[in-house]
Amino acid sequence: MNEPQRTQSWFVPPVDDDPAAWRNFDRLYVGHEFCEHLLPTPADVERVIAAKPAATPLTLVTPYVTDAGLVRVRELADRFLADGAFDEWVFNDWGVFRLLRERWGRPVLGRLLTRQLRDPRWLSLKREAPQNHGHIDDLALNEDFVRFLLDNGVRRVELDVIPTAWQWLPEDLRGSMYRPYTYASTTRHCLTANLDRRGNCSSRIPAGCGRECLERPLVFRHEALKCDLFLRGNTLFFRNQWDDAAPLPPFIDRVVRTQAHD
């Protein structure tokens, strides 16, 4: 798809990445959406700042967090939002939003809070039982909520590519589209971190993390889904099937390249 008007962003993974590739992008996303254990350390951020092209702006991405995660987010914000290293920050947790909204940079509503339905069976559900799945293509950004966002300084929302019924959105709201991996679900019962435990520990919240999940993703297959799921960290992704199927609405002015199995 030809998208000359859209800036391209690269999601810097929480492991070594090749800075040479960053030159192809207009913006770098640094952080994590799904796991507070995978937030970068200040040293990680320093390395990105040192290696990136000087003119490339940075976005700080924050996940949903416990109180312990809030401490880490605050540490990053105090250091890197305060000095302008990041000019915007993505929040996926209303606690993070409350913590940072009075500070610096531009808040961006993360894709966990934009409430698209992302089941990979989306199309077949709608086609085969429309009476049961009405409004499945809703983007739950209703007018009242959007007004709340704008009143609170949020001018950008992060979205996945699904064939959403794009409804009214105000002109001063911009959108970013994540490609090609859509997240389907996420858990704190981290399968990887629980591997060393005895017995079936599927209900445990791991206390610690050695970032073992970054080693290699796993593929989940089942005939009901008709596509593979990729477990990376604590989150299941799928490569969306609609990436090039429909034109993006004009308010999408940024594409964020995501990785599920690099």
Next chain:
Amino acid sequence: MRILSAVNSAAEVNVLRAAGADELFCGIYEKGDVSHGNRALNRREGLGHSLDGLDEFGEVAAAAADAGLPLHVALNSFYATAVLAAAKRQAERTLAYRPAGFIVSDIAMLLHLRRIGWPGHVSISVGGVALNSQAMLFYRELGADRVVLPRQLSLAEIAALKDAPVDKEVIVLESRCFFMDGFCNFHHTVVKGASFDAGSSRFLARQVMPRLKSLAGSRRQRKLLLRLVGRGPAAFGRVCSCPFEIAPLAADGGVLPADDRSRKVASIFGGHTVEKACGLCFLPELVRGGITHLKIANRGMTLAAKTATVRFARSALDAVGEFGGAAPFREAIRRGYGQCYQASCDERNCYLHE
């Protein structure tokens, strides 16, 4: 600490009260209600889980008032603009029946309730995903006075929220989710078009479907189910509980043969359960952690099942402090679990952990 149970008809109110419920919650389904791919304006589908319009809600509200039980209404989906208007109308029409509170996820609904001057309780559903003290302050400032804690907090993380200035509700029995409720995008039906319990017939949704769903035990029962409705038990399952084949991903995007790691992940994931979950062993810790309400995730279940779990929770709550330590208390809870569910207590069913 108070116990909340779902209620699915007026006839259930006094039974649940006698079993030990202190408060009740429900959803309402009116013909045509649909939100976010779901036949309802709340996060459960159709008449199997919700009351049949305002008439039945009025009956339940009257019975709850007579029984002295506060009744909360779930309007906890996320709404596009057109659907939000319908949800607002439903909220406003229920006010005549004097509910005690609303359970919401969408910030727009929370703001609306306070904007129209609603003076009662507003709880943030697990869909609102309030995992930390700042999120609780955020919701309180918008008008919420209670938060249902996401199911995926450890006891230590719950304890860290003790001083958050809202009432805190913890789900301790019945359906558990492997994924984060508020951030999970899977539909619960596996097979195409299999939203059987979304029916608009009270009889089908409440009498037939719960029994059909229970026919998944033996091979003979599964065959009967297949004959009756043309679909096997998988139709009533959840995609998050699928028996996935799990294997490592190769660097070139291909799939490698299963290794020890993927086999262990498969055994953990395949062994997880979502039903008959229980966290009552940790009631003393929840009391000390400032939890004010215990919720039982029993919407759409039979009255017998609801009664059993409410009675179990009540007996456990009454027993807190009666034992000389954690070990005997937990032993008593395990016995109670067996009586309640006719099954052995298992780590996979634990809602909470130390």
